[in-house]
Amino acid sequence: MSETIVLEVFTDYVCPWCYLGDNRVKQLKENYNIEVRIVHFPLHPDTPQEGRTLQDMFGTGPEDIKAKNDHMQGLMDAEGLPYNTRSHTYNSRLAQEIGSWAETQPVGNAIHDKFFEAYFVNNLNVGDVEVIIDVVKSVGLDEQEARKVLEDRTFKDAIDADWNKSHSYGVTGVPTFVSTGQGLVGAQPYETLVQLMDEVGAKKRT
Numbered sequence: 001m002s003e004t005i006v007l008e009v010f011t012d013y014v015c016p017w018c019y020l021g022d023n024r025v026k027q028l029k030e031n032y033n034i035e036v037r038i039v040h041f042p043l044h045p046d047t048p049q050e051g052r053t054l055q056d057m058f059g060t061g062p063e064d065i066k067a068k069n070d071h072m073q074g075l076m077d078a079e080g081l082p083y084n085t086r087s088h089t090y091n092s093r094l095a096q097e098i099g100s101w102a103e104t105q106p107v108g109n110a111i112h113d114k115f116f117e118a119y120f121v122n123n124l125n126v127g128d129v130e131v132i133i134d135v136v137k138s139v140g141l142d143e144q145e146a147r148k149v150l151e152d153r154t155f156k157d158a159i160d161a162d163w164n165k166s167h168s169y170g171v172t173g174v175p176t177f178v179s180t181g182q183g184l185v186g187a188q189p190y191e192t193l194v195q196l197m198d199e200v201g202a203k204k205r206t
Contacts, residue, residue: 012043021175
């Protein structure tokens, strides 16, 4: 029996291109026998806990931010993904730690979608502890255990390891897709991801 191909996806919950890419990876999993591993990436690690306006981050005016949002809205609509206009970015570090913890729990992988939804659909601050806890509860995970994970920073080392892996791989932008030494950067079209899977020998599901 051939070994399952692993696809590492470097991603961040506050990256719109990662939200798009995640949807395409779901399609990929339906069609190929692959194991997807999330590797959390520090997109804007210096963002304060209360967030930062996109105007400030990009150093631009409201017209440019509107154009960026309109462009992204069109891409999301084409993908069938819900999306609302964004005005801020937030610090995703604690959300990443909870996401890593959730993967150790039954059905915990569902939390990744919920963090994307919290930010891109509901415009919530995913750096806020109570927002994170609401996301935890929405997928049926234990609130008290999650609070302890946040208080004790139980998964700090796990996310540090992901960030270090990003650095060691030379990843500077997300999403980045890596499998058996080959990689793609950016929200690649589904067909390009299929090409990568074929090149690395991933088996199609029958």
